[in-house]
Amino acid sequence: MNSYKIIIIGAGMSALSAAVKLIESGITDFLVIEANDRIGGRIHTIPFQNSFIELGAQWIHGTKKNPIYDLTKALNLLDEKKNVAGKMHYATQDGTLLNEEFVDKIFRKIENIFDNLDDLIENELDDDSDENIGVLLDDGFIKILRKLKSNENINIEVVKAIYKSRCNEEKYESSCEDLRRLSAIGWNEYEDFDGDQFTRLKYGFGKLIEYLCSQIPSKNILLNHLVTKIDWSMSPVTITCLNKMSNNTITFNADHVITTCSLGYLKNHHHELFMPNLPLNKIKAIENLGFGCVNKIFVVYEEAIFKSLDGLKILWRDDLNFKLECDGKKWKLEDNKFYRALDNFEVLPNQPNILICFVVGRDALFIEKLEEECLIDVIDELFSKCFPHLNLPKPKHVIKSKWGNDQYANGSYTYIKTGSTVSDVKALAQPLKDTLFFSGEGTTFKYMSTVHGAYITGREAANRVIRAIKS
Numbered sequence: 010m011n012s013y014k015i016i017i018i019g020a021g022m023s024a025l026s027a028a029v030k031l032i033e034s035g036i037t038d039f040l041v042i043e044a045n046d047r048i049g050g051r052i053h054t055i056p057f058q059n060s061f062i063e064l065g066a067q068w069i070h071g072t073k074k075n076p077i078y079d080l081t082k083a084l085n086l087l088d089e090k091k092n093v094a095g096k097m098h099y100a101t102q103d104g105t106l107l108n109e110e111f112v113d114k115i116f117r118k119i120e121n122i123f124d125n126l127d128d129l130i131e132n133e134l135d136d137d138s139d140e141n142i143g144v145l146l147d148d149g150f151i152k153i154l155r156k157l158k159s160n161e162n163i164n165i166e167v168v169k170a171i172y173k174s175r176c177n178e179e180k181y182e183s184s185c186e187d188l189r190r191l192s193a194i195g196w197n198e199y200e201d202f203d204g205d206q207f208t209r210l211k212y213g214f215g216k217l218i219e220y221l222c223s224q225i226p227s228k229n230i231l232l233n234h235l236v237t238k239i240d241w242s243m244s245p246v247t248i249t250c251l252n253k254m255s256n257n258t259i260t261f262n263a264d265h266v267i268t269t270c271s272l273g274y275l276k277n278h279h280h281e282l283f284m285p286n287l288p289l290n291k292i293k294a295i296e297n298l299g300f301g302c303v304n305k306i307f308v309v310y311e312e313a314i315f316k317s318l319d320g321l322k323i324l325w326r327d328d329l330n331f332k333l334e335c336d337g338k339k340w341k342l343e344d345n346k347f348y349r350a351l352d353n354f355e356v357l358p359n360q361p362n363i364l365i366c367f368v369v370g371r372d373a374l375f376i377e378k379l380e381e382e383c384l385i386d387v388i389d390e391l392f393s394k395c396f397p398h399l400n401l402p403k404p405k406h407v408i409k410s411k412w413g414n415d416q417y418a419n420g421s422y423t424y425i426k427t428g429s430t431v432s433d434v435k436a437l438a439q440p441l442k443d444t445l446f447f448s449g450e451g452t453t454f455k456y457m458s459t460v461h462g463a464y465i466t467g468r469e470a471a472n473r474v475i476r477a478i479k480s
């Protein structure tokens with residue numbers, strides 16, 4: 010039977026939460042169609058060293074009133090072991106080791122600029138302001154610099170490098186490589202749940218995905234089927250799919266369709282995917298909102314050498330050169346300074362032989378394409394030049410995510426770009442004719458870019474469908 014009351018496109022967090030909501034409401038006449046050969050979407054836990062690593066989502070952001078926290082707690086999936094704070098090594102690219110206390114002090118000063126941003130945006134900007142986060146941060150930093158410049162003992166170039174490093178964190182948290190493209194008003198609409206922002210899961214997010222999947226009959230989930238056309242010109246909607254195993258085309262009918270494709274996927278495919286085309290306000294929203302690429306690099310060592318360490322931070326000074334010897338000698342790396350994106354390496358909790366580093370934007374895309382051996386050589390050279398005192402061995406492996414080239418994600422997560430507003434997010438989320446519904450992390454401005462945002466919007470979309478069926 011190829012007719013369903015509801016078809017859900019995708020089997021990531023948003024789709025599965027919508028499906029579970031339908032089941033809870035007694036509706037079983039639905040099909041989840043997923044292009045990939047696995048469920049989870051941008052949640053991708055892979056087993057590693059008797060434990061796991063997360064190529065996608067890793068932490069639960071906030072514990073109070075966060076449905077993902079509540080669910081994982083009820084399922085006993087939380088890793089509630091407290092981190093014991095270890096030492097951080099800070100060095101500039103010439104191998105100068107910096108005083109940890111001094112660097113932490115400057116980081117705290119810079120953190121104040123971030124802490125004050127909410128109030129500043131709320132009190133000083135109009136709702137339709139096109140101001141960006143980059144400018145506001147720079148303004149705040151200039152004031153700090155002015156004060157510090159009078160102190161002869163402080164190296165201003167190091168202070169600037171610390172500021173740049175903190176900004177890099179903001180870039181990968183928001184998936185936006187240029188903070189001047191991050192809308193201040195949009196940024197301020199994001200709502201944090203209170204409590205720990207970095208709660209871990211004992212077995213990774215994959216176990217939560219497995220749990221949700223276990224609530225859905227297996228006949229209701231179809232993997233390896235790429236939806237290529239959604240014809241919503243008439244009711245029921247006709248969905249055309251490519252069976253990736255047989256290369257055959259198959260069509261389904263549905264009264265209601267929930268699309269959970271990422272904004273990145275919609276940017277690249279909405280014209281060919283929807284027939285007729287989406288309304289102009291939705292297209293404008295798809296085009297205007299930002300969707301960036303954030304990747305993770307896991308640097309794996311033979312031995313657990315980082316037991317008493319939190320991590321290594323390279324503070325890249327603009328006034329100092331750096332020559333990557335392996336570029337030219339062994340590899341041709343286009344000398345584009347991508348390696349300056351490799352700045353913050355944190356020890357993976359419970360796996361003291363692994364460091365994790367986040368990269369964003371064009372550097373992330375460039376690094377995606379590098380061979381493992383090349384990236385090992387680059388990181389090995391960086392560490393031996395920046396942290397010679399540690400005498401680190403050569404890493405054994407480097408594992409990296411490749412969200413930019415992931416053909417069904419087309420990037421990592423959404424942000425409100427300058428020139429777009431929360432109205433674009435609302436337009437993206439707006440159902441069409443009680444027939445087409447949209448969910449996923451990019452359809453909520455409060456919880457954008459998170460697992461809980463995907464979960465909440467999935468359940469909301471299911472509720473809307475249920476109301477449409479009843480009306």
Ligand SMILES: Cc1cc2nc3c(=O)[nH]c(=O)nc-3n(C[C@H](O)[C@H](O)[C@H](O)COP(=O)(O)OP(=O)(O)OC[C@H]3O[C@@H](n4cnc5c(N)ncnc54)[C@H](O)[C@@H]3O)c2cc1C
Pocket residue numbers: 018019020021022023024042043044045048049050051052064065066067068069070234235236237269270271274303304305410412417418420421422448449450451457458459460461462463
């Ligand atoms: C590197 C990284 C780190 C992150 N870290 C965190 C974190 O620590 N905490 C946090 O809360 N969030 C984090 N996130 C964000 C979080 O992973 C996402 O917000 C969430 O998983 C998105 O879920 P979704 O259901 O909206 O979309 P997706 O998971 O992308 O699901 C959409 C699904 O649709 C499928 N699909 C697309 N097109 C088609 C088609 N044409 N036909 C059929 N199927 C299709 C895709 O294959 C995919 O499975 C991170 C994301 C990344 C990439």
